[in-house]
Amino acid sequence: MTVRHRLSAFSNNEGGGVAILFGLSAFVLFMVAGLAIDSARFQDVASRMQASLDASVLAGAKLLDDENATVGDIQNMTQANFSASMQSLGVKAKDISPLNVSVDRPNNSVQASVQATIPTLFGKVANVGSLTTISQSSKVVYSMLPIELSMVLDITGSMNNNNKISDMKAAAKDVIDTLYNSALSDSAVRIAVVPYSASVNAGGLASAVSVAPPPVIICDAKGKKCHDVAGVDVDSCVIERQGPDAFTDAAPFGTDKLPNAPVPPPAGQYTNYSCTPSTVIPLTGKSQVATIKTTIDSYVAGGSTAGHIGTAWGWYMLSPDWAGVLPADSAPKPYGDSSVAKSMIIMTDGIFNTSYLNNGSTPQAQQPDESYQQFDALCAGIRAKGITVYTVGFDLSDPRALSELQSCASGPANFFNAKTGADLKKAFREVAQRLTTMRVAN
Numbered sequence: 001m002t003v004r005h006r007l008s009a010f011s012n013n014e015g016g017g018v019a020i021l022f023g024l025s026a027f028v029l030f031m032v033a034g035l036a037i038d039s040a041r042f043q044d045v046a047s048r049m050q051a052s053l054d055a056s057v058l059a060g061a062k063l064l065d066d067e068n069a070t071v072g073d074i075q076n077m078t079q080a081n082f083s084a085s086m087q088s089l090g091v092k093a094k095d096i097s098p099l100n101v102s103v104d105r106p107n108n109s110v111q112a113s114v115q116a117t118i119p120t121l122f123g124k125v126a127n128v129g130s131l132t133t134i135s136q137s138s139k140v141v142y143s144m145l146p147i148e149l150s151m152v153l154d155i156t157g158s159m160n161n162n163n164k165i166s167d168m169k170a171a172a173k174d175v176i177d178t179l180y181n182s183a184l185s186d187s188a189v190r191i192a193v194v195p196y197s198a199s200v201n202a203g204g205l206a207s208a209v210s211v212a213p214p215p216v217i218i219c220d221a222k223g224k225k226c227h228d229v230a231g232v233d234v235d236s237c238v239i240e241r242q243g244p245d246a247f248t249d250a251a252p253f254g255t256d257k258l259p260n261a262p263v264p265p266p267a268g269q270y271t272n273y274s275c276t277p278s279t280v281i282p283l284t285g286k287s288q289v290a291t292i293k294t295t296i297d298s299y300v301a302g303g304s305t306a307g308h309i310g311t312a313w314g315w316y317m318l319s320p321d322w323a324g325v326l327p328a329d330s331a332p333k334p335y336g337d338s339s340v341a342k343s344m345i346i347m348t349d350g351i352f353n354t355s356y357l358n359n360g361s362t363p364q365a366q367q368p369d370e371s372y373q374q375f376d377a378l379c380a381g382i383r384a385k386g387i388t389v390y391t392v393g394f395d396l397s398d399p400r401a402l403s404e405l406q407s408c409a410s411g412p413a414n415f416f417n418a419k420t421g422a423d424l425k426k427a428f429r430e431v432a433q434r435l436t437t438m439r440v441a442n
Contacts, residue, residue, distance in 0.1 A: 052085030061140040066184035113137035152314035159301035167421030171428040178432040186285030192317035195278040196310025197303030199237035203279025206236035208325040209252035237275035247377035249319035270360035272304040282330035307352040308374040379408035
């Protein structure tokens with residue numbers, strides 16, 4: 001066969017053309033698949049980077065709660081968290097632009113932006129060397145205002161049933177830990193605790209707030225009987241205030257001082273009265289957390305239920321009008337101050353069954369009516385001052401008691417009907433979480 005014939009045969013052979021077309025098609029498919037993988041990888045890294053940026057800005061924003069933290073401290077905290085996150089994602093430092101962090105203290109916000117160049121795995125074949133995230137940013141508005149919380153806790157005799165007193169202690173301490181752990185300074189979160197039964201023990205405040213304060217008090221273990229150093233029967237517990245300012249937070253001066261029940265009571269009067277040895281704790285910062293928790297652990301259940309008196313004292317602990325009789329570090333901030341969130345938790349396991357109007361001579365069957373009338377008036381006054389009220393019924397089945405708690409709360413979502421100890425802890429924890437809510441805006 002001549003050369004001419006061989007060349008003619010080769011030019012007429014279509015098999016080689018198919019192979020070339022197949023090779024070109026395979027290359028295109030490989031390139032498309034590679035670019036798809038690169039694109040998916042880019043989207044994944046971009047998504048993870050945004051989450052890391054959000055978390056890093058949030059970490060920096062938490063320092064806004066620390067009055068001693070500088071703008072530089074906040075920026076450094078944000079940068080340190082972001083750098084660590086990027087390293088865990090395998091993004092090299094040289095591929096990330098400097099993190100731009102801006103801090104707006106007056107508006108409690110931190111904002112950051114960044115750019116990163118993500119090298120491709122397959123794109124180089126198509127002359128695409130990198131993919132770039134553009135102006136990825138995150139903003140955190142730290143909306144957790146300084147907190148003033150008053151916990152009004154039932155320590156009446158029925159709390160001895162079904163280990164409820166222990167469940168209450170655990171739930172209360174859980175709230176304390178949650179809130180104090182979120183605070184970076186003593187003034188960021190302050191908590192007051194008001195244990196109540198048939199009365200409220202004013203403790204060290206008695207001499208300033210009550211009508212007949214004893215100088216030195218010695219009580220038995222259950223608080224049923226107290227006396228002064230001379231042996232005269234006395235105690236530091238107070239009952240409800242009467243008169244024009246009965247359902248207000250008026251400062252305890254002059255005629256607005258809190259009355260004491262007579263000890264011993266006259267025959268037929270103050271039949272439900274007893275004085276709990278557990279005293280009130282005014283607003284206190286995290287530096288005293290151990291003392292507060294130890295005090296709560298010492299509570300002993302006993303006595304009847306004067307829930308309206310406990311509620312009044314929960315209000316007093318948040319009232320700026322009481323600043324003159326409280327320790328300086330416990331003085332509440334003014335009402336209307338947008339820089340503080342005032343809240344109260346009122347918890348009970350029973351119907352309010354004790355009142356001391358009419359010199360403590362009201363028939364037993366009418367005392368719940370008296371107690372709830374006072375409770376309703378107090379709740380209305382508390383809410384009117386802008387205090388957020390949470391109410392919690394614990395193992396409580398009485399329809400009236402449940403209805404009264406619902407009415408007192410600042411809205412239906414602020415009432416909790418806890419059937420078990422686990423429910424109680426969950427309810428208290430939800431309140432704590434609401435108080436520490438922060439918002440991330442991308």
